[in-house]
Amino acid sequence: MEYRRITSIDDPLFKQMHELMGKVFPKEEVLEFSLWADPLQDPGIRVFVAVEDGKVVGATEYRYYADMQVAMTDFTIIGVDGKGIGPFLANQRREDLLKVVADAGRELKGMFAEIYNPYLVEAYGFGGVKSMNPYVRREVLSHLGYRKLDFPYVHPSWEGDGEAVSGLDLCYLSYEPGVESLPAELIVQFLTTYYAILPNKPESWEQMVEGLRGKETVKLLAI
Template identity: 30%
Template sequence: MITFRELTDESGDLAALRAFYDTLYVTEFPDPDERESLANMADYLRRKHRGWYGRNSYHIVLGLADGAVVAASISDYLAEPNTGVIEFLLIAPACRGTGAGRKLLAHTESLLDEDARRAHDRPLDAILAEMNDPLATSARTDNLDPVTRALIWHRWGYRGLDFPYVQPALSPDQDPVTNLILIGKPLRADWSAAIPAPIVASTVHEYLRWAMRIDEPDASPEFRDMATALGRTDGVAQLPLDRYVGRDDTFDLRPATDADEFAAAMTLYRNTFAPGPATVPESAFRRARADPDHRLWTLRRTPADPAPAGLASFFALPAAGFAGYLALTGPLRHAGLLRRLVARMETELLSQRHHLRGWYAELAPDTDAAPFRHLGCHELAVDYHQPAPDLPIRLLFKAPGRVYAPPALTTADLLADIEDVLTSVYAVADPRTHPTLRRLRDALPDSPEALVPLR
């Protein structure tokens, strides 16, 4: 049985806040740049008591079971856009899967709706929340698998908001947080397809002002960039979170690890990719089966389909990924599944490499690059040759997740990644002296920090 306690600025509540902060909160927020300070939380409760928030509001709710804090949420009501923002909602590991999260969410949403009715005499229009982006690279291990978290919030009715959200630094000693996504749940029927961009911009503006204490949000470079992006559209599209991470059951994915599935994958490979200089022999796939950083997947439309209609082969390199072959045929072709397959691939890469620059793909000169550009891939303007045989080929790069700007890929990073490609993908014994790397190095700017040119 879980009960909820909303904290005030009374001494007993502040002591409970400190106990929660020193234990559950610090554990659940391993990235110090994402943590609000205890002093700020206590100060906000005191300000609320003095009426500083006006028609806005601030809530800290603790969930208790047998006297112990097992859950918590912090949320803000913002009167100008008539929206709520959930700063975080967390459940102790021992209580996950018990329904405590859904109960705490319902309680938090109810408090925000009460705020709206008190301020405007009408219901709340929408609720937004910050969440670690499951398709963004991070230098720190998350406290919960980010794909699992995304699927939980999906079941709770939230969707990703498709714009480049960045949390500004919470203090002079902290950095902006770039691995977040803003998710939302519209509560108005006319916002079911998209939330009006001015409402999202107003919510972010007021959130920075009242929750982050940024007195002039318009002076924040992060907010200005977000406002510029939001100003280009009337409505912010909503991304179903299960589809965003490639887990919406539109295809059946199987690792081709056993002999039968590997044979089925090779049959599909032979039927899809005609033999030629840009394809590899099946012996290369057999060699890669022993590489723990290689993945070979087959895809079917349904689990009952006898043979696969899709294929994905890719490698996890030390700081990047490399997509060898991606194919969608038969019932999977022209079904809008490439983005979901790539999302599935990226979440797998991120589970292996928390710090991931992005991934590369080789594209034959006569292959249409439009589907890849639609995903956010950029073609690098470099002299690149596939090593076996020595074949000029186009090299694509994509940063993980949503892509809103060209990649800032340095020459040093590209050379390091291609060295890893030669070693891991093509089994080149001495990659630094190989013609592919030497030709690439000679054609790039001398400065290791120079950005790789794009086509």
């Protein structure tokens, strides 16, 4: 299995990846094909696919914010069960991410991730891939050390229509021992930076961010 970086929408592997995203994610979570052109060329955005016999069987996207010294896992896709794609992507991602951090001369304090909460919404089909079932993914991420931030979470739809997307938790994996909460200021900085690309923000998202501005810290809870 190969770990291949995607930097252009003209790469045939990107077409496969985008089709895979459309199969496993709800439409509001998938950026339109042509809108990927600029993000893929951003050196700070790392998009990789797992390739087996010329076919994309998994994918992951992540980024590192050197000023905040935190990373974000945008998504992890397992396209086929029973091939060890999850561990392969996780190990390759960590190796690549640590190199990015080292090249920046900084540290990696932790990693954010939006995690589906199947207790809040009906489970999505996720393309029929059992490994992508939200109950399974949530348990796996819990074992990895992710915890949810203690506030009701929504995010702007990636369709760019200004609609709010709910049914997820904003979670965080700390690489620092003993961390039980995060500065609210860090969360606000991360969210406003991460979603700066989307001009239309729902009112509920704006209210959520304003609520965070009024706090000092936010607790990390078990998922």
